[in-house]
Amino acid sequence: MRPTVHDIAAAAGVSLATVDRVLNQRAGVRSVTRQRVEAVINDIGYVRDMAAANLAKGRLYPLVFILPASDNSFMHSLHAEARQAISRAGSERCSIRIIEVKAFDPAALVAALDSLAGADIAGVALVAVDAPEVRDAVERLVQAKIPVVTLVSDLTGSARHHYAGIDNIAAGRTAARLLGRFLGGRKGEVLVLAGSLLVRDHRERLEGFSAMMEQEFSALTLLPVLEGLDDPETVNGLVTKALADNPDVIGIYSIGAGNRGLIRALRARAAGKALTVVAHELTDYTREALQDGLIDVVLNQDAGHEVRSAVRVLKAKADGLAVIAAQERIRLDIFLKDNLP
């Protein structure tokens, strides 16, 4: 059996209370005693049984998830996963509260963050809007020793403890290479469709995409980026018009959400020139389009993994423990019609 506090106490000739004080670095122990105890701890290779400690403490991890009230499939699934996490919270000694805020609105986000100031909170996860005032609000929480994790979209220059999301620059580069290689050296134009360039993840995808295109696929010309605000209707209109206006388009990269509109436009199009399409986020719509051959590649981030990872990281940070780095790396999933889950 693993050594316990009793073993330490016996070996060091002190009481359990003293051992506990040393283990938890609380005051009230002569430094001679402390050192004796610490020596024993190292000696016998003691490691604390966290489960027992949490039981004794009645430890609870009150976590808060701040999520945008966006009406697109990806955000829906992020919400769903967060609710799933809530249903599991009991057995993991944590309680999760979801706060919904207006999307793309720094002020609303700041208000939500500041509302957490006094509260008894073990950690906060938020989908960041990349603005200085948000960065400052996060800074205040970090100062107050509250672990903070950004989710899906990161916050430039912020002190957040961790980012649970994909590398969006790499995602953009990957999209570019797949599109470029699939088009196999053909000459033509590429349509790029973003949600909004005010969010960091979309900006970064575009950045990676443009750089790679310029560098490796000079036969392809990028048309000016369209911003569809992740809204199906808007996207549909923009794409329909752009395809009509630009007969040389042979590829599309859809950076954001609202792919429902894109797919509608693709379906409506007279089956003319073949189009190669790369889009983000696997939803019911993009899955179907992939199967129908309307979309060629879907790049995806696993919302479930992101939420579970955020919970694990927040709990670990709350206790000052390390995480398994590889487990918390959020992968860029690449889906063709052949490897759909």
Added chain:
Amino acid sequence: MRPTVHDIAAAAGVSLATVDRVLNQRAGVRSVTRQRVEAVINDIGYVRDMAAANLAKGRLYPLVFILPASDNSFMHSLHAEARQAISRAGSERCSIRIIEVKAFDPAALVAALDSLAGADIAGVALVAVDAPEVRDAVERLVQAKIPVVTLVSDLTGSARHHYAGIDNIAAGRTAARLLGRFLGGRKGEVLVLAGSLLVRDHRERLEGFSAMMEQEFSALTLLPVLEGLDDPETVNGLVTKALADNPDVIGIYSIGAGNRGLIRALRARAAGKALTVVAHELTDYTREALQDGLIDVVLNQDAGHEVRSAVRVLKAKADGLAVIAAQERIRLDIFLKDNLP
């Protein structure tokens, strides 16, 4: 606070012992009493605190990992991940023992499995060799109520509780589509390189690959499959010869390990016709080759995820608990030089 056994006892007017007997479905309770207690349990929405229960029981999960003693990078990393799991085992109340067996040897595997018969084991994970005698040995463990998980390679028609590995047919199909699309309709021959068609994962990859090639990329002809036994030297020889003998090869699919040899052959080749190459498993060698443009795509399975998943699943099965299915799905990772971790 969540309701506890005390609350149940009080509400049902019985003692803790009786509550415990009901909770653990042990005998020795009149069915009237049992029903009364069960009613209360449902009423107040009790859920057992597993951590406390395990503490009281002094529960330990003795797990066994049976791994092949193969000398290739992937198996090395699988071993490494298993050792990592051992180092974490303490804090997860489990003890993990690794048994090494001769690779591709059903008899050795059966011997290892049978050696576990009497032992106090909470679960077994094995890299299966797909043979009837292995299936039978697994069957015996399952009969003995020991949870069994296959790792990396599955066992046909077996009663194992779970498979922690990728969908290899989908992997083969994906390889085919990527190769086909990257080659963009060009006419030519494709070299297929397997480790051994005696292992199920390689067979399945080939199956998926061939089917997709035939179905969608008829401009490409598959050469007879070469078996390199996952051995770098052998692979190197085979590839060098095949490329010399078949000047029309424009694509390669490397199904198994031993890619060190493939890469050496590619480097040695006079920089002639461009070759499109899809290989499996991200190792130091394939990573470098990807960066150098020698390999175009690496399909990968995350050994760390597989090991962690196997541990979680075995523990859950040992307690008769459910797992989070999505978390235990092992993804097919697709790496281009642009999204390397």
Added chain:
DNA sequence: CTGTTAGCGCTTTCAC
């Protein structure tokens, strides 16, 4: 059949 009691490994009063 049912209840009492001690105890898992750790923390936390409250005395000394």
Added chain:
DNA sequence: GTGAAAGCGCTAACAG
């Protein structure tokens, strides 16, 4: 400064 003792939620003897 230090220690004794009770208790977290659950289980496991051992009595009755």
